Amino acid sequence: MSSENAGLLSRMPGLAYVGLVLTPLFWAGNAVVARGTVDDIPPLSMSFWRWVIALVILLPFGLPGVWRHRQIIRQRLGSMLALATFSVGAFNSLLYFAATSTTATNIALINATIPIFVALMSWILLGDRTRPLQALGIALAVLGILTVVAQGDIAVLTGLRAQPGDLIMVAAVFSWGLFSVLLRRQAVPLPALTFLTTQILLGALVILPFYLTDLVYFSGGFKLSGDTLLPLLYFAIFPGILAYGFWNHGVHAIGPSKAAIFMYLTPVFASVLAGIFLKESLGLFHVVGGLLILAGLVLATRAGRQAAAYRESG
Known part of the structure; x- marks a missing residue:
């Protein structure tokens, strides 16, 4: 991003805040729309075509950068393939699989713990204090x-009766934690748009053999209609391209620490949208679990910021 554009963004904090409110709204919509359409669109079809559509939209803008930086991409192809596998490939595919057997509210609550899993993976794999x-x-x-996951009943855990979708969503968040740690360890020196375009291209290629296997031997795909095309366009444009752009804009304009706070809105938006469109109701375990997750996020992210400030001052 040029210094001129950076200066323009810093003078428009109001636009950054609007974008940072819309970003968790789009992420929440991702869970709600997935839950509402998973009976019509198989999870792997949902994941594959979401990224193909996003790639088609991005290519006119991102392809020149991909060509210009092709030498770096070729040199770091292994790292970029691993990053694409855990983010574009695994995370979103697992999220859509989770939508087949758990609620949008549960998906959003578990998804909100991404910073926790990033901190945990950083401690385990990178030795962060x-x-x-x-x-x-x-x-x-x-x-x-x-x-x-236990829905407030410990017997669900001890009896191994948890909803498969909740456990799949935990795996999805774990995958994003691995991606975040690898991104830090295997930093690739590419502009944001070039990196995103390359990641989506590689991620779609990772999903392709699984999608084709599912298409031929299991789900048989889906029928293209207005009821299936509109959700795919939503997945590609709103939680995909726009959320990514709004997030980067917000981080640059007001800083990563302030921007991270807006992630806490995702389960709030998801519970409201799920109640309106899917008739999902909140249980006491949602409230208790959500408050515990929120308290944990506040403590963990605050401590993480303090530690970062301490390292910078030292």
Whole structure:
């Protein structure tokens, strides 16, 4: 991003805040629309065509950068393929599989713990120091996840009767945590649009053999109609391209620490949208689990920011 554009963004904080409110709204809509259409569009079809449509939209803008930086892409192809596998490939595909057997509210609540899983993976794989407050936050968030998964009944966990979708969503968030750690360890020096275009292209190629196997041997695909095309366009444009752009804009304009707070709106929006469009109701376990997750996120992210500030000052 040029210094001129950066200066323009910094003078338009109001636009950044609007974008940061819309971003979790689009992410929440991703869970709600997936839950509402998963009976019509198989999960792997949903994931594959979402990214194909997004790629078609992005190519006119991103392809020149891909060509210009082709030498770097070729040199770092292994790293970029791993990153695309865990993010574009695994995360979204698992999220759509989760939608077949759990609620949009549960998906959004578990999805909100991404910062916790990133901190946990950073501690395990990168050896990042975990401060006591951060460890407490991680513990509270994990307890919140268990509350949601168990639906407030410990027998669900001890009897291994948890909804498969909740466990699949935990795997999805785990996958995004791995992606985030790899992104930090295997940083690729590419402009944002070039990186995104390359990631979507590689991710779609990763999904392709699984999609074709599912198409031929299992689901048989889906019938293209207005009822199926509109959700796919939503997935590609709103939680895909626009949310990514709004998020980058917001992080640049007001900083990553302030921008991260807006992630907490995702389960709030999801519960409202799911109640309106899917007639999902909130249980006490949603409230208790959500509060535990929120408290854990606040503690963990605050401790993480303090640790980062300490390292920078040292």
